[in-house]
Amino acid sequence: MRISTIQAFNNGVQGMQNNYSNVTRTQEQISSGKRIMTPADDPVGSVRLLQLDQQAGKLEQYKGNLTAANNSLMQEEATLNSVNNILQRVREITLEAGNGALDKGGREALAQELAEREEELFGLMNSKNARGEYLFGGYKSDEPPFVKEADGSYTYQGDEGQRFIQIAGSKSVAINDNGKDLFTDISNVSRVDTQSSSAAARISLGEIVDETLFNERFLSGSEEKLSFVLDSTSDDGFQRDAEGDLQLQLDSESGDEPRPAYVLTLNEDGSYSASIHGVSITLDGALDTSDTFTIENQEKRGVLDTISLLRETLESGGDSTDDKRVRSEALSVSLQNLDNAMNKVLGVQTSIGARMNVIESTQNEHAEAELINTTVKSGIEDLDYAEALSRLSLESVVLQAAQQSFVKISGMSLFNLLR
Numbered sequence: 145m146r147i148s149t150i151q152a153f154n155n156g157v158q159g160m161q162n163n164y165s166n167v168t169r170t171q172e173q174i175s176s177g178k179r180i181m182t183p184a185d186d187p188v189g190s191v192r193l194l195q196l197d198q199q200a201g202k203l204e205q206y207k208g209n210l211t212a213a214n215n216s217l218m219q220e221e222a223t224l225n226s227v228n229n230i231l232q233r234v235r236e237i238t239l240e241a242g243n244g245a246l247d248k249g250g251r252e253a254l255a256q257e258l259a260e261r262e263e264e265l266f267g268l269m270n271s272k273n274a275r276g277e278y279l280f281g282g283y284k285s286d287e288p289p290f291v292k293e294a295d296g297s298y299t300y301q302g303d304e305g306q307r308f309i310q311i312a313g314s315k316s317v318a319i320n321d322n323g324k325d326l327f328t329d330i331s332n333v334s335r336v337d338t339q340s341s342s343a344a345a346r347i348s349l350g351e352i353v354d355e356t357l358f359n360e361r362f363l364s365g366s367e368e369k370l371s372f373v374l375d376s377t378s379d380d381g382f383q384r385d386a387e388g389d390l391q392l393q394l395d396s397e398s399g400d401e402p403r404p405a406y407v408l409t410l411n412e413d414g415s416y417s418a419s420i421h422g423v424s425i426t427l428d429g430a431l432d433t434s435d436t437f438t439i440e441n442q443e444k445r446g447v448l449d450t451i452s453l454l455r456e457t458l459e460s461g462g463d464s465t466d467d468k469r470v471r472s473e474a475l476s477v478s479l480q481n482l483d484n485a486m487n488k489v490l491g492v493q494t495s496i497g498a499r500m501n502v503i504e505s506t507q508n509e510h511a512e513a514e515l516i517n518t519t520v521k522s523g524i525e526d527l528d529y530a531e532a533l534s535r536l537s538l539e540s541v542v543l544q545a546a547q548q549s550f551v552k553i554s555g556m557s558l559f560n561l562l563r
Contacts, residue, residue, distance in 0.1 A: 196521045202313075203510050203517075209309050210510070214503050216273045216319040221496050223271045223279060224489055230265050231486050234258065234451055238479045241458055242472070248463065255458035262451045266290060266298070269327055269448070273320075280323030283307060289323045290448070298448040300328045311506050317499050321492050330488055332445035333480040336362075336423055339438045344430035346466070347437050349473045350423045357422030362441035371438045413465070428466050447485040454478040 237254050240246070246254075270288045271279050281289035283305035291299045304324050308316040335358075336350040352358050408416035408427060415428035423439050457474040461467040 192520075196517050200514070200517055203514055206311055206510055207507075210311050210503055210507055212275075213309050213311060213317050213319045214500065216275075216279075217496050217500050217503070219271075219273050220279050220320065221493060221500075223268055224493050224496070227265060227268050228486060228489050228493075230261050230268070231447070231482055231489065234261055234454075235479065235482045235486070237261075238454060238475055238482065241454075242475050244468070251458040255455050258451060258455040258458065262448060262455065265451070266292065266448060269323055277320075278302070279320055280326060282320075282322035282324070285320075290327075296452055298446055298452070300324050300446070311503065312509070315502075315506060317502055321495075326488060326492055327448070327485075328446040329444045330447055330450070330481060331484045332442050332477075333484070334477050335441070335443055337440045337442040337445075338425060339440075341436040342430075342432065342434075345427065345432065345435045345437075346429040346470060348426035348470070349477055350425050350439055352422055353419055353424045354422030359422075361421040371436055415466070445481055447482070450478055450481045450485065 237258055241251060241254050243250075269280055269290045273279055277285035278287070278289055281287065281302035284302045285307070287301070289300060289302035291301055293299055300323055302323055304322050306318045306322060307320050308318050310316045334349050335352055338347045338350045340347045408418045410416055411426075413428075415426050416431075417424065417426045419425075420439060425437075425439065427437070454474065457471055457478075461471055
């Protein structure tokens with residue numbers, strides 16, 4: 145086979161370029177510490193590195209979510225600790241108010257502190273997290289969840305949602321609790337709310353004595369509120385029997401409907417008692433046939449409403465026997481409702497603690513995954529310096545040999561033999 149001079153020249157140049165490229169590539173690997181400089185160096189390894197980088201990106205995102213979730217739960221926990229401290233103080237005030245030797249001035253002083261505690265609690269229930277979101281508004285985190293109405297009652301305007309944040313591939317954690325479940329849906333011990341249209345005529349808090357009748361009227365039926373008036377068919381304005389007991393009639397929306405009558409039993413202390421649809425009530429004070437009394441189903445009572453009613457009880461009423469009896473009933477119910485509220489807060493605090501434990505364990509899992517990924521990635525892309533230096537030495541020798549052989553071969557010519 146004939147090899148032309150130009151062919152020999154090109155082959156020599158190509159060989160030197162290839163050897164120089166190998167030396168340069170090895171030098172780049174040594175300087176960077178990476179074995180894979182381009183996907184062509186190791187296609188399978190390059191794909192695996194891409195997968196590991198994607199997984200590392202997800203872990204980094206989860207790390208940010210874990211931090212945000214932990215911060216939100218820590219702030220909620222701190223807020224609930226403050227709430228619990230306020231409720232504990234309100235409970236102490238309730239016990240102090242039950243002291244029979246306490247005069248009107250003492251009760252008013254306690255009521256004043258209750259007003260301050262009520263306002264403080266209202267502010268805590270509208271707390272925000274570090275991102276400016278209301279903690280207890282459910283999904284509606286951009287507006288205050290609790291609003292105080294003109295009549296002094298409180299309304300929850302959030303929703304019952306619970307926001308979750310993803311902290312792992314198949315794991316999410318709740319970062320808030322809605323205020324309705326936490327502060328509004330508190331079991332009411334008395335289960336009913338009683339009211340009188342007159343300040344002179346009083347009605348007791350009401351006690352459920354027949355669950356069946358109560359459930360039929362207030363739970364299973366379509367109505368949750370019952371109104372009644374005193375029967376005024378007699379000449380003196382009241383319908384009485386031989387024992388002096390008053391007659392009671394249920395109010396009706398339709399004049400054609402018969403209104404069932406109930407007997408108000410006269411007690412020794414001058415008050416009247418009756419059982420209406422399973423609810424035992426007592427009426428006293430300056431009763432009049434124009435007075436209207438209501439019994440309303442109220443299975444739940446918000447903690448702010450409980451404190452507000454307690455404050456109003458201490459602000460009003462005197463030192464008569466009837467006043468003390470009414471106040472004693474209100475204090476007893478308030479005390480038990482406060483205990484229910486504190487138990488609800490304690491339950492949520494326990495839940496928050498469990499969620500924070502999940503966050504901590506997930507952080508440990510992510511740290512282990514990051515370590516494994518780093519180890520695997522290092523095994524794929526990191527350079528073996530001993531092997532690379534040895535290879536560089538060999539490639540340098542080969543390059544030098546190619547350069548020297550090229551000089552000798554390129555200098556060969558038939559014209560040299562004619563001398």
